[in-house]
Amino acid sequence: MDAAKAIALLAKNTGKIWEYVYKGPGQKYKKFNKALPLIMVPTLAATGSELNSGAVISNPETREKTVLFGADLYPKITIIDPGLTKSVPYTSTVDGAVDIIVHVLEMYLSTKDVDYLQDQLALALTKTVKKNLDILKVDLANSAARAEIFWAAALALSGIVNKGRSGEFPMHDIEHVLSGFCDNLAHGRGLAKIFLEMLNYEQKEIPGKIINLSKNVFEQQINNATEAIKKWQEWFAFHETGDSLKEYIGDIPVEKIADKILQFSGTPDFLPNVRIFEKSELINFIQALI
Known part of the structure; x- marks a missing residue:
């Protein structure tokens, strides 16, 4: 689900995903105000990404795990089965x-x-x-x-x-x-x-x-x-x-x-x-x- 949010963001914005992730207090990162609409169908009870506007992204090269947020990352539809x-x-x-x-x-x-x-x-x-x-x-x-x-x-x-x-x-x-x-x-x-x-x-x-x-x-x-x-x-x-x-x-x-x-x-x-x-x-x- 979080990968889908990252893809939805990049489909409507330029650059790489790492430019949009939170880097810490006082650190600059790119803002966005559009993303593709999202439909979430979770298969694991855990993160709750299906009902929020956040995503957690891991960078294997820098060995960093961080977050990105944006109102447009709220799913339009979520199916909880x-x-x-x-x-x-x-x-x-x-x-x-x-x-x-x-x-x-x-x-x-x-x-x-x-x-x-x-x-x-x-x-x-x-x-x-x-x-x-x-x-x-x-x-x-x-x-x-x-x-x-x-x-x-x-x-x-x-x-x-x-x-x-x-x-x-x-x-x-x-x-x-x-x-x-x-x-x-x-x-x-x-x-x-x-x-x-x-x-x-x-x-x-x-x-x-x-x-x-x-x-x-x-x-x-x-x-x-x-x-x-x-x-x-x-x-x-x-x-x-x-x-x-x-x-x-x-x-x-x-x-x-x-x-x-x-x-x-x-x-x-x-x-x-x-x-x-x-x-x-x-x-x-x-x-x-x-």
């Missing part, structure tokens, strides 16, 4: 589900502010994905569970959940750079480990939010942030994800990864978050992933 996802393997289903969860929780977890309606939407969508992924663990072709997750994916990044609220996207900022360097790292696989480490990193800043999240999603009494994080660790392990990213990152210099994250998503000195990542903290965070 959960039957098209029945043959998606379990691992890819999990990766997509993690992406959905992070889409709706990223801004919830990256600010101390309470935006009640948006918070409740984020929690409800997370709970929906959790419940139905558990069903698919034992019944991968379950039509109702596939439908619930597919609809959650479409809503997650449609703008409804995050519009008008405060917060940042540090988890995606980090993962996009990682999978730009590591083209064998699935987006959801990278996000799973980042999500778990982010809960640890933020727990002293927003313990109440983390506890509230786990209480809602797991429907259990949670007494502190440590218990809340453990529930997520157990659930990710149940779905065979959230492990070390060492096999993907390998010998890539951690400082090089940190510099690229700051280039695309932060400032020369820090990455915005509820607990700001200064460069040294960002390096330590990346090391914790491996």
